[in-house]
Amino acid sequence: VAVDLASLDTGIGKRNQHMRENHLETERFPQASFRADSLSGAPAALAPGAPADFTLVGDFSLHGVTRRIAVPVTVTLSADGAALAVRAAFTVKLADYEIARPQFLVMKLDELQRVSVALSAQRRSEGD
Numbered sequence: 001v002a003v004d005l006a007s008l009d010t011g012i013g014k015r016n017q018h019m020r021e022n023h024l025e026t027e028r029f030p031q032a033s034f035r036a037d038s039l040s041g042a043p044a045a046l047a048p049g050a051p052a053d054f055t056l057v058g059d060f061s062l063h064g065v066t067r068r069i070a071v072p073v074t075v076t077l078s079a080d081g082a083a084l085a086v087r088a089a090f091t092v093k094l095a096d097y098e099i100a101r102p103q104f105l106v107m108k109l110d111e112l113q114r115v116s117v118a119l120s121a122q123r124r125s126e127g128d
Helices: 011-021
Strands: 002-004 031-040 052-062 063-078 084-092 112-122
Touching: 031 063, 052 084
Parallel strands: none
Antiparallel strands: 002 031, 031 052, 052 063, 063 084, 084 112
């Protein structure tokens, strides 16, 4: 999974620009990515409509630094079996990825930032 960091939107245009240029350095490091290579705790099969929790382990890359992390995920197969929803959340320590902690006029960002991911996939219909 890869995310274009230039799509970051904090809700404030000037802050977006500041984060992209001065902290994430999106010109040099345009993406954050996670490549899973193992999982644990996954059921043998997904039951339609029932969430399944397990852990993905892999390499998370951000700001030119790659670290091995474990990410708890919840996967839900739709009742009709045609779609899959994946939700995950994990914490990133800015210093671990050599990102200077942003400090705005009256606000400082926490050293630990929570990353939330929501993905969906849909089965292709015949002929696609």
